Amino acid sequence: MTTDTPARLLQLLSLLQTPREWPGGELADRLGVSRRTVRRDIDRLRELGYPVQASMGADGGYRLVAGKAMPPLVLDDEEAVAIAVGLRAGAGHALEGVDEASVRALAKLEQVLPSRLRHRVTTLQAATTPLTSGDGASIAPETLTVMAATVAGRERLRFAYRAGDGSTSRRLTEPYRLVSTGRRWYLVAYDLDRADWRTFRVDRVSEPFATGVRFAPREVPEGDAAEYLRRSIRRRQDPHEAEYDFDVTFRAPAEVVATRLWGAMGRPEPLEGDEGACRLRGRTQDPVEWVAVRLAVVGCEFSVREPAELRECVRELGGRLSRAGGGG
Template identity: 60%
Template sequence: MSDTPARLLNLLSLLQTPREWPGTELADRLGVSPRTIRRDIDRLRDLGYPVQATMGAIGGYRLIAGTAMPPLLLDDEEAVAIAVGLRAAAGHAVAGLEEASVRALGKLLQVLPGRLRHRVGALNTATVALLPGDGTTVDPDDLTVIAGAVTNRERLRFAYLTYDGTASRRNVEPERLVSAGHRWYLVGYDLDRDDWRLFRVDRLGEPHATGARFTPRPLPAEDAAAYVAGKLRRPTLTTIVATVHTSAEELRRRFGRCDGSIEPIDEHSCLLRTTDSVEWTAMRLLRLGHPFEVSAPEEMRVFLRSLADQANHAAGGGS
């Protein structure tokens, strides 16, 4: 193989597999001499790839962990697998990984060949996730469009549904995406309302970058996360203890995120201990469809009695 750049890429692809390669085997694979392999290894080291050489009859070359992340070469199957995994992580709450997943997915989709984008789309269309919590989810495609507009400083247009069901079209200078617990938010300057606004991404549809660039405006807060924190009504977190009449395994599978523990009592009941808002936890328990009793706090029992009274009245049982 006389094309040096192509040979280096092929050599790098081989070295990125988790094994040690004898120099003679690399030379045979690439159709060059062992001396050429040694020169190419030196070129890769000059480019920042930490290639380690082991001497001896069973020695060879392998790529080791370095101080920086070098570019990776992926085959078609690996690229599809990573794109699908990043899409799943971006669309759901994975603590600490949401924003990084969106950034990585945007970079990967930008360079993914059309045939592979089609395969990723087909896999996503053919699969569905069982969502915990309140069932709200975000289309990762929307997230990548928004993230691209934020990065490129392009104005963004989208359809939006407010909390009371009012539909509108928005023209926004997007500042930042913020992941907050169970939801994604977009912080942006609404040009039609001439003010900063906070948008829930699960209520947002058909986002597209207009191509019109803008100069960032100063936020009325320290940063986007502080702006979101100031706008959201923070619920009071309480330690809640309840006995749920289903197996611990079933409750872990269906209850979703739990800032606490789920411990088995017997085959058909378990003890839930979690720290969250009373309202949120009550709704999640009621959605399960299994009987349960609350041990603490009293505030939780009062809230459930209030819900029961409202339900009874709505069903025609009240005066």
């Protein structure tokens, strides 16, 4: 029996946030109190702004319905651990669909996790290996959560950075946005020592430290962090980072290819005059080997129009696969 009223209200709220209707008698049994106490607690929750709906009947029933504002989310231990592990797995590898908002949510969750649950999350993650897309380097989730917290709090961030040529430096920045390209995480920030905007690959960041110094946000070039990142990558001379156009034709309807194709590559368009074929055009910075594999796993006939490097890579990949299968 929960005799502490605040603790009991939190337990009641946790039960009501499960998407179902709870009979009053069952809630009373779960909480170890009388049905009258349950009714009083429901009234208290309503006074606090929680939209609890009651149904008529012999036993009555209660459920939490959508309101004008989202009430605080109450999670039990197992739910909190499951969410943290899932967000950590996604954040540690720049997976499609895991954006800065997901990392901010992880930062908030880990901030309030008790040490015993934080230990469980770390242990579970260490014991599992996620199957990831592409060849993007893994990142310590703690690095991302520190960075996301400084972005949200408009707090200066200091970190060590390793450039593409292996040189290292210390950076003091005003972090603006975290951007996921689907294969890597990048930080768009204003570099105070260089008095200019910069983009940083997060897998090359170490020792991130929130200084506690607040700042007024500046206007990012291009007006958008993602667009600034795209143009920044395009200007680089590193062949592994340079963007290129691709043009591919599939011998399958566009709707079929779209369900099998990795979303970040774009959407195929029906081929004019041929409903059984489609065309995919786009721009990427991913290695041609990685793109070739992504095209192959779609599982239908295709041909590469451009670039020539991708065409040659597909040809070599096909030969290796044929030899591996005993085809000569």
